[in-house]
Amino acid sequence: MSRHRADASRGPAAEPAGQNGRRREPPGGAAEIPLEKSLPGPSFTTEAEFAREREAVLFADWFCVGREETLAGPGDYLTADVAGESILIVRGAAQPGRSDGPGGHDRLHGHDGPGGHDGPGGLAGFYNLCRHRGSRLVPVAGSQPSGDGARSGCAGTAIRCPYHGWTYGLDGSLRSAPFLPDLRRYRDRLALHPVAVTTWGGFVFARLGARGGDQRARRGDQRPLAGQLNGADGRLAAYPLADLRSARRLVYRVAANWKVILENYNECYHCGPVHPELCDLIPAFRQGGGGDLDWDAGIPHREGTYTFTLTGTTTRAPFPGLGEADLTRHRGELVLPNLMLSLSADHVAAFTVWPHDAGHTTVVCDFLFHPAEIGRDDFDPSDAVEFWDLVNRQDWSICEQVQDGMSSRMFTAGYLAPMEQPSADVGRYVTRRLGAARARRRPGAR
16 A cells, blocks of 8 residues: 655665766667666565665664553563564653653654663663673563563563673663672673664654664764654644554564565555455545555545445544544555554554565554543454454565565566655665665775
8 A cells, every 4th residue: 555755855766877867778779668676686585685774774773663552660671673683672760750651752853861761761772682691681582573562571670680690770770790899880881782762653663773882872873763754743643643552463474575565565556456445445546556646635535434444434433633634534654664554543553564584574563542442341443453454464465476576587676667656765765774884884984
């Protein structure tokens, strides 16, 4: 399904132009195919390219790891596997008279206080790694994306390594190392490796940042989340995202590259052939290949329908505060690199995309509802869940077919039709990030 443009800035086409700025003419003077090329095949199929993306994109940008509602009390923590790195998000101890729990204000500029956290009672992020011998501080079993969405555990007032008992505060500082009193003077240098944390709309984002042991460099190497949101916070201001709660979760293991999944999500050229039930609710999805959809205004449902269920209706009340148009329209947002949002008047399907390697990705779909609806005796989210499960499986099946086809030695790159320009944004984003990472590695670069 097509989504709002992921990034308003425009980079060069995936196929580079000649030195004079014009496209290269193909051999023999044949007319050039009037379609933009996708990223090259190895970008989707090789582990070498995935390793580059891991450092330049997945670790360098804000990565959505879960919902703030799961970390309600001091010491509550969430573990997450971000492209092979285990991290720990923990709720600090609140100061008297201060409340920083779920549902508080959004923080779009990141946290760069000691240990990558935002002060007493806020969230802090760390690598799940003891500074002594490298043991995991807490078990990785049940980490996101494999967990059920609830907190992973509660550390109490401190984080204690199970190996030799080194103990850290909820701010990551080293509190004690048994039988090593002289280490007290090195507590700052032996603090947990920090991970930057921020929130928006009830979603928790982590940014692993630069490689290496210089904590100050990692804290200074931050980009505001607002840049990645690209205006989504304004476009979705009427939706009470921070107040919503998850009532159901679906987890899918998809045999496809993470970018294939994002590109598929960000266009509706495929909706007619792949999603007949979806197009029955929103006929505009199949008209003209979905190229004329006005995502800023929202996409209207068929008359008599207003939500994503098999009937297009539901007994749930719409979110409070929505404008008249949003009561019968669908909205969608892609927050690169891994959060996809599909919004109806009564529920939000929130997808987080978790890359594992070049050809395998876990997609988590959390269904968010208003607490007033969840509290009703007759609350039943199954109408939305069943519809989305149908649409999701249609998407994942076609994505796996694309991934399988890309493994052919005849596949060098694909073509992007004009109505697939939002998909091209994904490739442009990755290309810019990889280019910026190369520039930083050049001799003399700062």
